[in-house]
Amino acid sequence: MQSKFSGSQKIYFYTGWFDEGANNLIALTPVCNWYILEFRKYKTVKKIAFLVLILAGTFAIGYKSHNIVRNKIYLPLRRGIGRGMIYTKYTQVLCPKDGIMLVTFGQSNSSNFVRPLLTDLMPDNLIQYDWRLGKCYEYKEPLLGAHGKEGNVVTYTAIKIANNTSRPVIVASFGVANTSVLDWAYTHLSYQQDIALSGMRESGLSPKVFLWHQGESDVRGKGANPDDLKNVMSFGSPIPQDYKLGLSKESYADALQKVVNKTKEYFPESHFGIALVSAGCSGGNRWDPVREAQREIAENNEGAFVSADSDKIYGNGMRYDNCHFSSQGAQELGNQYYSSISTLLK
Incomplete structure (x- = not known):
């Protein structure tokens, strides 16, 4: 052969x-x-x-x-x-049943797109869970189960958690780049969420905190105007930025509510952190309907909270391509995550 x-x-x-x-x-x-x-x-x-x-x-x-x-x-x-x-590349370890479990998902900035990936020696009590195989492995980037081949923001959060506890810390990540909240609520990724969460439950794991980072795909493109649709003869795929009109607050909120509800069905005692995300890949231009929807869902659901304001982490080398985080930006977002969840982990 x-x-x-x-x-x-x-x-x-x-x-x-x-x-x-x-x-x-x-x-x-x-x-x-x-x-x-x-x-x-x-x-x-x-x-x-x-x-x-x-x-x-x-x-x-x-x-x-x-x-x-x-x-x-x-x-x-x-x-x-x-x-x-x-x-x-990865060594399998036993999945501890008494660990602190952190789960992150959404689109690329919840996935393996941080550059450069972190090669530092990881804490001994930090491991990762591969939702596809239902097994735990040594902690090493890129994380198993998430899209991309680089580093992950959650690593910076997880290291701080592991360094401040003697308990095992387990991280699971299943984000997918370039996805809409509609994909997670209504189409193929809703099935992926089911598979990932049911696998965790069957493995005897109980996530303490979920971190949702998504929104970049659902914002209005710079200069886009609904009136311009009158002049379009036909649409191709992907939709040009000029015609990317963004989701309304109501549409985004309805979809995100379904994602939160499904998470709570599997793990009723878990907490759900929602990052404010609307400007990451659109040149720093925020789309307020998405931000307002994210904040509304965080305020109206028991156990939900605003985990970070990702839109503020911009400029000064925070993003290597005006979209994805550098190690400096990832550390800032990771610190915001830690500040918002540290009291929940006790």
Whole structure:
């Protein structure tokens, strides 16, 4: 078996011992935190043969679990690929039942997009939970289960918590970049939230605090005006910034309320922190309807609170691309998180 590695990190395996040509191709593609290994146009006998071959080979080099759906094998992306070898990056540990658990989700600024990632030695009592596998691992960035390959804001918060307690501190992250609150409330990410929360509950974990950081995708674009819609012949995807009109306060609040309600259904005693987020990726221009909706939900739900004002963390090197946080910006947001939740953790 030979392998060919492309610049796009897509890996193709050629069999060499079945028919030559395009039908021989098996694609191994990184998607979120999984590699998807897909059989291309093979008959049943050949698929079974390849299934046995791939499972045996990947098990031998470190994969101890696989998810198989139809003709695809899902391999955890925590096994990184580099220089033609698959290697283990994270060490599994036992999930403590008496720990302080912190969960973060939303869009990219709740995910692994902080640059540079933090390589400092982590506290011994700090670990992470991978919601996809339902297992705990040593704490190391990038965090398992979240979109992106860089650092995470919650690391700065978690380190402060771990340094001020003798109890284990568990962090779970399942944010997805470039997503709307509507995705989390009504479409595919509502299912992801169900899977993540039910897995935590089945693992015997009980999150103390949830941190929601989302809003950048739901604001009005700079210079956008509803009247300009009269001059649009047709829309493409993604929608140009000039026609990104933003959600109303009512629409955002209704959707975020569903996210909070679902969280409370799984963990009624948990606290839900909502960051004020509306300007991060739009040149610093705030969209007040989103901010007002976030504040309203924080005020009107028991156990909910404003965790930080993310919009104020801007300029002076706080964001490396005018959207995502640098280590300096992440530390500031992490400190705001800690200040808002420290009394809840006692």
